[in-house]
Amino acid sequence: MTIDKTAIRNAATVIVLRDRATDPHILMGQRGAKAAFMPNKFVFPGGAVDAADGDIPLTSQMPALCRDRLTEDADPSLVHAIGVACIRELWEETGLILGAPGTWQSSPPPDWQSYAATGHVPSAQALQFVFRAITPPGRPRRFDARFFLLDAAQIATDLDDFSAACDELSHLQWIPLKKAREFDLPFITEVVLAEVEGRLHDTAPPASVPFFKNGDEESLFLHLKGRPPTAADE
Template sequence: MTAAGAARDLTALRDAATVVLVRRGVDGPSVLMGMRGAKAAFMPSKFVFPGGAVDPEDAGTALAAEPDTAITARLQAEGRSESNVTPRQILVAALRELAEETGLLIGKPGQSDMTGYREAGLVPDASGLRYVFRAITPPGRPRRFDARFFLADAATVHGDSDDFSRACDELSHLHWVPMAEARRLELPFITEVVLAECAATVAASGDGPLLAPASVPFFDNRENRSRFIQIGSEE
């Protein structure tokens, strides 16, 4: 690839956020997944977690509480010089995409301009999100994202976690999948990797609050050669 081509790939990157929602019960943990449409430009007909690109409007949306300082620091680590997206925007985008694609809300009572939250009288709350993974789409794909993945407990969802009546049509077959069986679905490679990381975090958390990982795995595909590092590692 020429230098000009590489530059075009970098500028095509969009910041994105994804929520891995886990529901724990006597039969073991389950995760919420849906299938992308067969004609989708990115990962068609694959089962994925709810998520999508960060929007400029996300910068103006307030959260119920300030982001955790450790999450903020990690979201800023290994940043891209061409992106001015803030940690707050990424967290807001994660909750907005969850609301749009599943109809599920994580918030506290209050007034917000975000669709879904406004009607429910809630302000989006990111305090329960655990930053667990980051991945940049390799060059040559029809869409390229710098995606951050957040793990969240379904116990923090406002209302019925089985009610997807307010979801948009971007994901079909929304359902809770036992974590132990999720790999049987048609998954993108990166979704399989994130799933394994989340399963390990859930297992380590036991019945208590979801733990924050000691470091965040990062698949960095900004260049032709993939690079795997740990964000926040002391090594």
């Protein structure tokens, strides 16, 4: 399949937060020097939504408030696929499992066979939608990235075992939140870190979600507050 490098691709990024109340750490890794997008930068696990993500079953969806925020200024049919992409990217890039113990009802596709072999099925219930940003024009790749906060306590496997990770990210490590800015970070990652720091003591999904909407004509900083209520909600 040929990928249009000029198109804006939907993407999902997972910010895994460990020891939130005592000594907060976040999981990050370094992109390769030859990567077309953000080479050498330290980033959170994540990547583009695949066409097949919409077909993967979830045992539980993410919270209703988060799903509502995701539908604003976006195709509502993407919500399921974005949740699946979070779980897939976390597994592929770190080897960590977000899911529930269980057996797949049908044979998993090739990309999911190693995940399924661990005895888990995907669940998006623990994901909290906290940020959205579109890559500015002029970059070699552009993404409409949704960032999700995940408490590490919801991970089903050993938090220090990255043996099943692919080689897309090197130097995977738990970085103290207060020292994260000492690493070589993309600008948007620094912005998202500030949002995470502000949410350390608030475990509920945010009522509104910051959105950097970088378009070809203008750049806007918005807040996603969900769709207006309809008669069906009353």
